[in-house]
Amino acid sequence: MDQVESVVAQIQGLSSSVSDVSALHNYLKQVDEVLHAESTGLLPFLDQLDPSKHSLGYLYFLEACTSGPVPVTNEQASVLALMIARFISSCAAEQIRLAPDKFIAVCKRFKDQVLLLGAPLRGVAPMLTAIRKLQSSTEHLTTLHPEFLLLCLLAKSYKTGLSILEDSIFEVDQPRDIFLYCYYGGMICIGHKCFQKALELLHNVVTAPMSTINAIAVEAYKKYILVSLIHNGQFSTSLPKYASSTAQRNLKNFCQPYVELANCYVNGKITELEVYVQANRDKFESDSNLGLVKQVVSSMYKQNIQRLTQTYLTLSLQDIANTVQLNSPKEAEMHVLQMIQDGEIYATINQKDGMVRFLEDPEQYKTCQMIERIDSSIQRIMSLSKKLMGMDELMSCDPLYLTKAGRERQRFDFDDFDSVPQKFNT
Amino acid sequence: MAGEDDSSNPMMEEMLYANGGDELSSSSSSSSSRKNRPIISGEQLDIEAYAGLYSGRTKIMRLVFIADHCDNVGMQTEALRMAYDEIKRGENTQLFREVVKKIDGRLGPDYGMDNVWSESIDRKAELRKEKLESELNSYRTNLIKESIRMGYNDFGEFYYAHGALGEAFKSFVRTRDYCTTSKHIIQMCLSAILVSIEMGQFTHVANYVSKAEQTPEAVEPSTVGKLRCAAGLAYLEAKKYKLAARKFLEVGPDLGNSYSDVIAPQDVATYGGLCALASFDRMELKNKVIDNINFRNFLELVPELRELINDFYSSHYASCLEYLGNLKQNLLLDIHLHDHVEMLYDQIRNKALIQYTLPFVSVDMRMMADAFKTSVSGLEKELEALITDDQIQARIDSHNKILYARHADQRNATFQRVLQTGGEFDQDVRSMLLRANLLKHEYNLRNSRKL
Numbered sequence: 077m078d079q080v081e082s083v084v085a086q087i088q089g090l091s092s093s094v095s096d097v098s099a100l101h102n103y104l105k106q107v108d109e110v111l112h113a114e115s116t117g118l119l120p121f122l123d124q125l126d127p128s129k130h131s132l133g134y135l136y137f138l139e140a141c142t143s144g145p146v147p148v149t150n151e152q153a154s155v156l157a158l159m160i161a162r163f164i165s166s167c168a169a170e171q172i173r174l175a176p177d178k179f180i181a182v183c184k185r186f187k188d189q190v191l192l193l194g195a196p197l198r199g200v201a202p203m204l205t206a207i208r209k210l211q212s213s214t215e216h217l218t219t220l221h222p223e224f225l226l227l228c229l230l231a232k233s234y235k236t237g238l239s240i241l242e243d244s245i246f247e248v249d250q251p252r253d254i255f256l257y258c259y260y261g262g263m264i265c266i267g268h269k270c271f272q273k274a275l276e277l278l279h280n281v282v283t284a285p286m287s288t289i290n291a292i293a294v295e296a297y298k299k300y301i302l303v304s305l306i307h308n309g310q311f312s313t314s315l316p317k318y319a320s321s322t323a324q325r326n327l328k329n330f331c332q333p334y335v336e337l338a339n340c341y342v343n344g345k346i347t348e349l350e351v352y353v354q355a356n357r358d359k360f361e362s363d364s365n366l367g368l369v370k371q372v373v374s375s376m377y378k379q380n381i382q383r384l385t386q387t388y389l390t391l392s393l394q395d396i397a398n399t400v401q402l403n404s405p406k407e408a409e410m411h412v413l414q415m416i417q418d419g420e421i422y423a424t425i426n427q428k429d430g431m432v433r434f435l436e437d438p439e440q441y442k443t444c445q446m447i448e449r450i451d452s453s454i455q456r457i458m459s460l461s462k463k464l465m466g467m468d469e470l471m472s473c474d475p476l477y478l479t480k481a482g483r484e485r486q487r488f489d490f491d492d493f494d495s496v497p498q499k500f501n502t
Numbered sequence: 503m504a505g506e507d508d509s510s511n512p513m514m515e516e517m518l519y520a521n522g523g524d525e526l527s528s529s530s531s532s533s534s535s536r537k538n539r540p541i542i543s544g545e546q547l548d549i550e551a552y553a554g555l556y557s558g559r560t561k562i563m564r565l566v567f568i569a570d571h572c573d574n575v576g577m578q579t580e581a582l583r584m585a586y587d588e589i590k591r592g593e594n595t596q597l598f599r600e601v602v603k604k605i606d607g608r609l610g611p612d613y614g615m616d617n618v619w620s621e622s623i624d625r626k627a628e629l630r631k632e633k634l635e636s637e638l639n640s641y642r643t644n645l646i647k648e649s650i651r652m653g654y655n656d657f658g659e660f661y662y663a664h665g666a667l668g669e670a671f672k673s674f675v676r677t678r679d680y681c682t683t684s685k686h687i688i689q690m691c692l693s694a695i696l697v698s699i700e701m702g703q704f705t706h707v708a709n710y711v712s713k714a715e716q717t718p719e720a721v722e723p724s725t726v727g728k729l730r731c732a733a734g735l736a737y738l739e740a741k742k743y744k745l746a747a748r749k750f751l752e753v754g755p756d757l758g759n760s761y762s763d764v765i766a767p768q769d770v771a772t773y774g775g776l777c778a779l780a781s782f783d784r785m786e787l788k789n790k791v792i793d794n795i796n797f798r799n800f801l802e803l804v805p806e807l808r809e810l811i812n813d814f815y816s817s818h819y820a821s822c823l824e825y826l827g828n829l830k831q832n833l834l835l836d837i838h839l840h841d842h843v844e845m846l847y848d849q850i851r852n853k854a855l856i857q858y859t860l861p862f863v864s865v866d867m868r869m870m871a872d873a874f875k876t877s878v879s880g881l882e883k884e885l886e887a888l889i890t891d892d893q894i895q896a897r898i899d900s901h902n903k904i905l906y907a908r909h910a911d912q913r914n915a916t917f918q919r920v921l922q923t924g925g926e927f928d929q930d931v932r933s934m935l936l937r938a939n940l941l942k943h944e945y946n947l948r949n950s951r952k953l
Contacts, residue, residue, distance in 0.1 A: 244932050245936060246932075246935050246936055246939055247939060248936075248939055248940060248943060251940055251943065251944065254936070254940065276929055276933070279933065280933050280936060280937075283933070283937065284936075284937065284940055285937060285940050285941050285944060287944075318934075318937065383890065386889065386890065386897075387885075387886045387889040387890060387897060387898055388886075388897060388898045388899075388900055389897040389898060389899040389900075389906055390899045390900050390901040390902070391898075391900040391901075392900065392901065395900060429901070431901050434897075436911075437914070437918075439914070440914070441913070441914060441917040446917075449921075450920075450921070453921065453924045453925075453928070454924075456928060457924055457927060457928055457931075460927075460928060460931045460932065461931070463931075463935065464931055464934075464935065467935060467938065471938075
């Protein structure tokens with residue numbers, strides 16, 4: 077116990093300046109084992125520390141406490157969760173970034189506690205704060221991202237989840253993080269009906285480099301098939317050539333019912349599709365994708381109606397119902413109305429004659445908003461291009477790359493070989 | 503119309519004796535000169551006249567084909583009877599047995615299995631084969647190139663006459679090594695083409711046509727015609743209708759009846775005309791078909807086809823389609839065309855529909871349906887399919903039954919495309935950067951593991 081007291085004293089003394097904090101960090105690493113040994117009795121000492129000033133020390137104490145056995149009662153769990161939540165909201169970002177492992181461990185424990193309490197919503201806000209404090213830039217994917225998205229999913233607070241998905245991610249600590257992040261992110265977007273974004277995220281999972289097939293990719297591919305049917309009305313079974321060969325070879329075999337669903341969809345026969353879905357209901361249900369499959373079925377009506385807008389100027393509701401295989405003109409009217417409301421087609425319904433008049437897209441690309449939108453797109457793409465160039469330059473200076481490229485080039489062509497890579501060979 | 507007839511080539515006139523001077527309203531001419539152009543009449547096929555156009559093996563095969571594909575029992579037996587007679591004149595016992603089996607005693611005892619005949623033919627064939635073999639062997643030991651070539655050629659003809667097409671083809675091709683002049687080469691090619699057509703091996707046909715065309719010396723005009731016919735058939739078989747049409751249209755009037763063991767001049771007109779209708783645009787149709795003096799001579803042999811091409815060009819689609827409908831039954835009995843009739847007809851019809859709508863801003867679909875002899879709802883379906891395929895830029899006003907041409911707003915379309923491309927680029931680059939980072943990460947990971 078005396079030792080712990082001296083640690084507390086050290087923390088209190090060495091938390092003001094940057095150099096002090098790094099000295100403290102070294103010291104804490106040495107006493108980490110001691111703290112872990114004393115984990116059960118540490119809680120009272122926490123009161124002597126201020127989470128905002130002595131963040132690093134507080135973090136070490138907290139990590140040591142929580143690494144011990146799990147609190148048995150709900151009450152204890154609740155107290156612990158509250159404490160961690162307070163710490164997350166008040167801690168100093170510079171200090172905790174010194175020990176990201178500890179911080180992540182604490183946050184994960186926090187997530188477990190919240191889930192144990194059956195109140196994922198309680199974890200959402202603190203977790204978001206934790207991510208913002210931990211990440212060095214918005215392009216940085218931390219291990220906490222997927223945890224946060226999982227909480228969002230469970231708490232059904234998709235909007236909060238979207239806020240983090242808007243940042244584009246380029247830097248990744250662990251490949252597993254990106255798989256989970258994109259998969260959960262895709263599900264959140266599906267929940268929010270942002271199918272475009274969901275498709276993008278799921279696409280990232282499916283095409284991510286992988287040496288062995290993994291369950292996340294398989295599940296993502298299933299959803300990818302469904303979402304691309306809903307959003308685009310089509311699905312190409314071949315993956316782009318930059319996808320890993322593992323994915324290209326194996327993914328389809330794991331998702332046979334879904335690939336067949338896509339084939340069935342292409343035929344455009346709603347009854348066939350419904351029969352197929354009924355026949356394979358169990359499989360979809362056990363994957364808990366049945367809801368999405370149902371959306372696929374109803375999207376077929378939309379696709380068919382959309383196709384009609386390309387060929388017809390006016391069409392009676394009865395004819396629409398016939399061609400799209402709906403039961404009654406009334407039903408057709410509801411579908412058309414819904415699509416007009418969602419901005420998917422431009423049309424007016426004349427209820428007197430039961431006619432629908434399809435219009436052209438009224439967008440004239442003349443408004444200020446449109447110009448602003450185009451301008452912002454241009455800006456965004458320019459910055460992306462810059463980033464791409466930067467990356468290219470960085471790559472061409474990377475010693476690892478040059479040794480590899482140099483070696484290969486040597487094999488093919490001696491004359492072309494310049495001396496630069498040789499330097500790195502040594 | 504009558505004026506055009508006078509310009510026909512004197513060589514052709516011989517064959518055209520019946521319609522040389524008549525006043526060509528097609529209905530009267532079709533009755534007066536049916537004998538001369540049997541394939542194409544709206545009525546039932548006159549098999550005897552049809553068979554008269556051909557000679558050799560193709561005559562038999564065409565008759566057998568008609569018997570196989572015709573529902574009319576009278577025509578079937580008639581065709582088989584003629585095939586039987588024709589085979590008796592030749593030496594093909596294999597084919598003989600097949601035809602007898604098909605006749606199945608329906609034509610009485612005169613058309614039964616003639617074992618005496620076939621055995622004597624087989625015996626003769628055996629002897630002839632031995633003789634040819636010994637001749638060829640002696641030529642080969644003496645190494646006389648020309649004689650060896652002749653020997654193989656005889657062998658080819660022998661096999662061909664007896665229906666062993668594969669062997670015949672091999673023998674004809676073997677003469678190639680002993681060809682000394684380009685005339686020989688041409689002869690070899692023509693023989694190979696003939697056998698390949700009978701075998702249905704149209705890739706060989708195309709090969710040997712190009713070989714024959716590569717010979718340095720000038721080729722006789724009638725041979726050129728034969729080669730073009732063969733090339734046309736090869737393209738037709740490969741469903742390359744435009745190329746087929748061009749080949750048939752290039753056939754010169756010198757062809758005459760000289761290629762009757764493959765194709766009749768009437769066929770050139772039919773095949774060429776239909777392929778041209780299905781694949782050419784208006785300009786090409788006018789320049790290469792209607793204004794083509796050579797081809798006009800062929801068309802005179804099949805006035806219905808000439809009429810329908812003119813109708814098509816002058817946009818009388820109803821009568822054009824009516825002619826086509828009349829011809830269909832008989833075209834389906836053509837050994838080369840029957841597989842393609844449906845497709846060609848569909849293409850011609852679609853072309854007609856597209857051409858009809860092209861000049862208008864709006865089209866009354868009731869009038870259009872009248873012009874195409876179809877119902878408004880049927881027309882609507884057809885138009886819908888064409889619009890979906892992006893072959894007609896128009897939209898249907900189903901309420902008032904009017905078709906409106908659609909003029910794409912280029913400015914809007916450009917904006918739309920720009921935004922879309924931008925979005926795609928954005929997404930691609932982002933996921934590419936991410937992948938690159940992941941790869942780099944993995945690379946580093948592997949390296950750190952090694953250390």
